Amino acid sequence: MVSKISEGIEISVETFYQPDYSNPVSGEYMFAYRITIENHNNFPVKLHRRHWYIVDSNGSNREVEGEGVVGVQPSLQPGERYQYVSGCNLRSEMGKMYGTYLMENLHSKSQFDVNIPVFEMIVPFKMN
Template identity: 80%
Template sequence: MVSKISEGVEISVETFYQADYSNPLNSEYMFAYRITIENHNNFTVKLLRRHWFIFDSNGEHREVEGEGVVGVQPVLKPGENYQYVSGCNLRTEMGKMHGTYQMQNEHSKELFSVNIPSFDMIVPAKMN
């Protein structure tokens, strides 16, 4: 698991290879990731948008951005956390992701950016 705190918000990420949803013969590798977002600020925050940078080990990369996460824009009061699971497909056995969340201070309505730490996605057999 990797974790990072920026702007008073802690982001922790765990990854899981999804063998049942992968097809190595067609260079299709599916990974799930669990993200925990914890608000360490003394004000309520709302997650408005996400922006991901996804890298395959063959040098290909792509960007994904949009509103919220898994169809919601969670609101976290001070000390609260929110957890969700999502997925990413790669064309190679290894890759990585990182990104940002655009968040809003619900008191001042000020927007700010929270860094999502870089995390690896590796087929378990490659780690031997």
């Protein structure tokens, strides 16, 4: 698991290889990741947008941007956490993701970026 705190928001990420949804012969590797977002500020926040960078070890890079996460724009009170699971497909056995969330301070209405730490996705048999 990797974690990072920026702008008072802690982002933790766990990754899981999904062998049942992968097809190595065709160069398809599926990973799930669980993200926990925790508000360490003394004000409530709302997540508006996500911006991901996906880097495959075969040299391909993708960007994904959009509203919310898994179809929602969660609000978090001080000390509250929100967790979700999503997935990513790679064309090689290793890759990484990182990015930002656009958040809003619900008291001041100001917006700010929160950094999502770099996390690796590696097929387990590749680590031997």
